[in-house]
Amino acid sequence: MTTLYWEEEIETLPRAGLESIQLHRLRRLVARVYAKVEPYRRKMDAAGIRPDDITTLADLQRLPFTYKDDLRDNYPFGLFTVPLEEVVRVHASSGTTGKPTVVGYTKKDIETWADLMARAMTCAGAHKGDIVHNAYGYGLFTGGLGAHYGAERLGAAVIPVSGGNTKRQITIMQDFGSTVLMSTPSYALNLADTMGAMGVDPATLSLRVGIFGAEPWSENMREEVEKKLNIKAVDIYGLSEVIGPGVAMECLNPSGGMHVFEDHFLPEIIDPDTGEVLPSGEIGELVFTTLTKEAFPVIRYRTKDISRLFYETCSCGRTLVRMEKVTGRTDDMLIIRGVNVFPSQVEHVLVGIEGVEPHYQIVVEREGNLDTMQVLVEVSEQIFSDEIRVLENLAKKIQTEIKDLLGVTCTVKLVEPKTIQRSEGKAQRVIDKRRL
Amino acid sequence: MRVEQIAVFLENKSGRLAEITAILADNDINIRALSVADTADFGILRLIVDKVELAKQVLKANGFTVGKTNVLAVEVPDRTGGLATVLKSIHEARLNVEYMYAFVNKTGENAVLIFRFEEMDKAIASLQEAGFTLLTGEQICAL
Numbered sequence A: 001m002t003t004l005y006w007e008e009e010i011e012t013l014p015r016a017g018l019e020s021i022q023l024h025r026l027r028r029l030v031a032r033v034y035a036k037v038e039p040y041r042r043k044m045d046a047a048g049i050r051p052d053d054i055t056t057l058a059d060l061q062r063l064p065f066t067y068k069d070d071l072r073d074n075y076p077f078g079l080f081t082v083p084l085e086e087v088v089r090v091h092a093s094s095g096t097t098g099k100p101t102v103v104g105y106t107k108k109d110i111e112t113w114a115d116l117m118a119r120a121m122t123c124a125g126a127h128k129g130d131i132v133h134n135a136y137g138y139g140l141f142t143g144g145l146g147a148h149y150g151a152e153r154l155g156a157a158v159i160p161v162s163g164g165n166t167k168r169q170i171t172i173m174q175d176f177g178s179t180v181l182m183s184t185p186s187y188a189l190n191l192a193d194t195m196g197a198m199g200v201d202p203a204t205l206s207l208r209v210g211i212f213g214a215e216p217w218s219e220n221m222r223e224e225v226e227k228k229l230n231i232k233a234v235d236i237y238g239l240s241e242v243i244g245p246g247v248a249m250e251c252l253n254p255s256g257g258m259h260v261f262e263d264h265f266l267p268e269i270i271d272p273d274t275g276e277v278l279p280s281g282e283i284g285e286l287v288f289t290t291l292t293k294e295a296f297p298v299i300r301y302r303t304k305d306i307s308r309l310f311y312e313t314c315s316c317g318r319t320l321v322r323m324e325k326v327t328g329r330t331d332d333m334l335i336i337r338g339v340n341v342f343p344s345q346v347e348h349v350l351v352g353i354e355g356v357e358p359h360y361q362i363v364v365e366r367e368g369n370l371d372t373m374q375v376l377v378e379v380s381e382q383i384f385s386d387e388i389r390v391l392e393n394l395a396k397k398i399q400t401e402i403k404d405l406l407g408v409t410c411t412v413k414l415v416e417p418k419t420i421q422r423s424e425g426k427a428q429r430v431i432d433k434r435r436l
Numbered sequence B: 001m002r003v004e005q006i007a008v009f010l011e012n013k014s015g016r017l018a019e020i021t022a023i024l025a026d027n028d029i030n031i032r033a034l035s036v037a038d039t040a041d042f043g044i045l046r047l048i049v050d051k052v053e054l055a056k057q058v059l060k061a062n063g064f065t066v067g068k069t070n071v072l073a074v075e076v077p078d079r080t081g082g083l084a085t086v087l088k089s090i091h092e093a094r095l096n097v098e099y100m101y102a103f104v105n106k107t108g109e110n111a112v113l114i115f116r117f118e119e120m121d122k123a124i125a126s127l128q129e130a131g132f133t134l135l136t137g138e139q140i141c142a143l
Helices: A015-036 A038-047 A055-062 A068-073 A107-123 A142-154 A166-176 A187-197 A217-229 A345-350 A390-408 B016-026 B051-061 B082-092 B120-129 B135-142
Strands: A087-092 A102-106 A131-134 A157-159 A180-183 A208-210 A232-239 A244-250 A258-260 A265-270 A284-290 A301-307 A335-337 A339-341 A360-367 A372-378 A412-414 A431-434 B002-011 B032-037 B042-049 B068-076 B097-104 B109-119 B132-133
Touching: A015 A055, A015 A284, A038 A258, A055 A265, A068 A131, A087 A142, A102 A107, A107 A142, A107 A244, A131 A142, A131 A166, A142 A157, A142 A180, A142 A244, A157 A412, A166 A187, A180 A187, A187 A208, A187 A217, A187 B097, A187 B120, A217 A232, A232 A258, A244 B082, A258 A339, A335 A360, A335 B132, A339 A345, A345 A360, A345 A372, A345 A390, A372 A390, A372 B132, A390 B042, A412 B002, A412 B016, A412 B042, B002 B051, B002 B109, B002 B135, B016 B032, B016 B042, B016 B051, B032 B097, B032 B109, B042 B051, B051 B068, B068 B082, B068 B120, B082 B109, B109 B120, B120 B132, B132 B135
Parallel strands: A131 A157, A131 A180, A180 A208, A208 A232, A360 A431, A372 A412
Antiparallel strands: A087 A102, A232 A244, A244 A258, A265 A284, A284 A301, A335 A339, A360 A372, B002 B042, B002 B068, B032 B042, B068 B109, B068 B132, B097 B109
């Protein structure tokens, strides 16, 4: 039986009611953080604002931002608001540069998170009785355990298969009858390709829906995954600094966007350069304040994710604000000869060309004072030809379309299949060899 | 009259050709003719072999991108001007050659010219009309 909502009352609450809950929780949060965490207190004092000054939701804008660097500077537990004996779990981000960022959860945080993940999965039509194939990595990464606890809370049967060992995963899908796939979108494509190589027809599997997140992906990639795996693909949003997956979730309604669970996470869209809050509907950097977290709350955390908020009620009945699919990050944005380039834009071009697989890598180098961008594209059977001219024309077409869309000239290198490393989690799309 | 040829995508990396020929040898596949077309970044290896389907299958299984196309094999006497007479006829028929390569058979009496044309049907008709012998795949393998 499919239930429409997990917590119907809060998910369909009129805005006035929701805002009153948000304000109450915000005031309580700011008071607690100010009292307990020295780095936050110092920042607020420097900005000349005290907890009592927060009397409306708009006063949120007066609070200082929290950056990833603040988390690093207070490594590992400096921003926790509770003593360690109340912490029951820690997670950490991989930390590609410098120290990882560490987050903690109380028992109640873990319960809240499980409920939010169950809420998210319900959005995607998952229910008790489903067999959830959880291919998010288990470990310090929040994806695996976050999805796991949510699926259990939902009452589904969860297969904690984690990432990797792709052929075995497909056998498990066949034998166990997995109905819901949870993974990164790039790993879903890897699964689809491996099925192809194994001669497994996705139509013979029981998979119905895929809940994909943890990396930006384009609409074209969604179509590709849906077609190749014969499922509905929906987007889940989250980040460990806020809680992990389960911050926002797409419903099955085609009008699009992810419902932000704003009774727990207060979103803002700001201009990443000036820090100004942008009017509703404008594109900018997403900022979150956690309203209910105990061990590791954040105030105005700069996600570096680029999105847009829209407040119209969804036809699914949820009143929760929706955020647009994240199309890029302010930090995976490459600046090539002064032009901003997002890997997702390159992907958009590639999957738009008939037969081209979205297995690609962008290599950026600097020759003299000039940045060069090379796009590696795998030659699949669909695009291969015995004629040099046809392949050269294809490379030229990709080059032209990238130039048209991005305004950057790149070189396109055709490579043999499977030479670009397959995603076992987050795909590495960019290799930046510049020493800036 | 068409001969099946397999084509393999190659990055310009050392050892790739050796790898392919070793795979074919391991599977007891005999190469009758081959050519490599290359650019600065990549190459295309074109092969005429005795076991086309098996060759395609084993190369694919080893991770190569493999395609199959039809080409024409024209047999000419191996003497001065042999190629020229064919090309003259092709030119007069206004046929566009995508690519070609050639080999000499064991006895050394005849040469075999492999052609890929833009318009294959028209090419077959014109070459036959001009009296040239077109070989089948089996005939090539039997040479």
